Amino acid sequence: MYEYIASNIDRVKERIKKAAERSGRSVDDIVLIAVTKTVDVERIKAAVNYGIKDLGENRVQELTAKYPYISDDVRWHMIGRLQTNKVKYIIDRVSLIHSVDSLKLLKEIDKRSEIANRMMDILIEVNVAGEASKGGVAVEDVIDFVKQSAVFENIRIKGLMTVAPQTDDPEIVRPYFAQMKELSFKIEKLKLDNVEMKYLSMGMSGDFEVAIEEGSNMVRIGTAIFGERPINT
Template identity: 45%
Template structure:
């Protein structure tokens, strides 16, 4: 099936209240243009240089999402245009985003990444760190806005485990949202589990291979 056909199928399974981020990492500009022509405006990349190159080549109304683990020394390259940074997992990174946003006279939206998986390879804040950032640290940072939480479930065939991990993120969101009105987004769910994630409260899903096909990591 074509990219357009894949998108038509996926969009029928996603409520209008849920944002679809097309994960376009490693994919050529032509594939992104095809998705753009089919109506997609939110694209997710995990390498800043690749995202910068695509930003230059593609229409400027695209909303660029940085979905990969971010190194602080690379923030400055995307600060002029990035729409949403998904994986903010430390106060150090948050401060650097604030610094670079201020230099560009912007307020950059971010999601705080919460560690919900039973895997040491995953990144994220724990509940105590999240509370510290939301209750005190964020007050000093005027050029970043924490607009939601995100988490990545364990890579496992155990659907009950994945569902429980999604539930834990939703519970944390529910705990903090009444006191932090900017919190609007729960980003969880990818190609293999996005429908379950939506059932558990996700408002943003990141889908790549189901749209663009499997990636070629050799390029």
């Protein structure tokens, strides 16, 4: 019934492989996150059964609703905007929070992580194109923000994330991905305690090959795996 999902995953993995090779890396260096926004549990299970190990959710309500029905073997990622009052619902369910862009949110994650007796891995979201409609720290403020973020005792900073401007031509956003890679290099050179530029989360269904070519090692793919989402979701 869901054979198309397996076929889509195969195609995405092949495209990842070729993009990784063009950047001098192996496909094994790239983490594929299947984005499950608006995707029902049965289709998620089909992807997991076909080998998907990382799932990304944009909405806390959807993540908490689907979480009990999906294998414990998968890693959940919170990739959408996260309100401070929702942190408590996901703190013991996700392996990585991608969308951290404020000290207020960091403080809440730190507090909830301490209560849950765990360390929370996070990425700093960067608004690389300065789009007013998107979250993320401004490029010029990222290094200072990372320095302020490094002091929290129950959080580990594992890299950066961005959402590039939406365009039909991925070449248009290539410079933004290159800028993100350069930024991660600058932060790595600072050798800050509790800061590791392990992940560069960038690239979605329309632009992930260019993102990988420019240094991404974590891509968030929804449409290319599960198909087009319903309008207005």
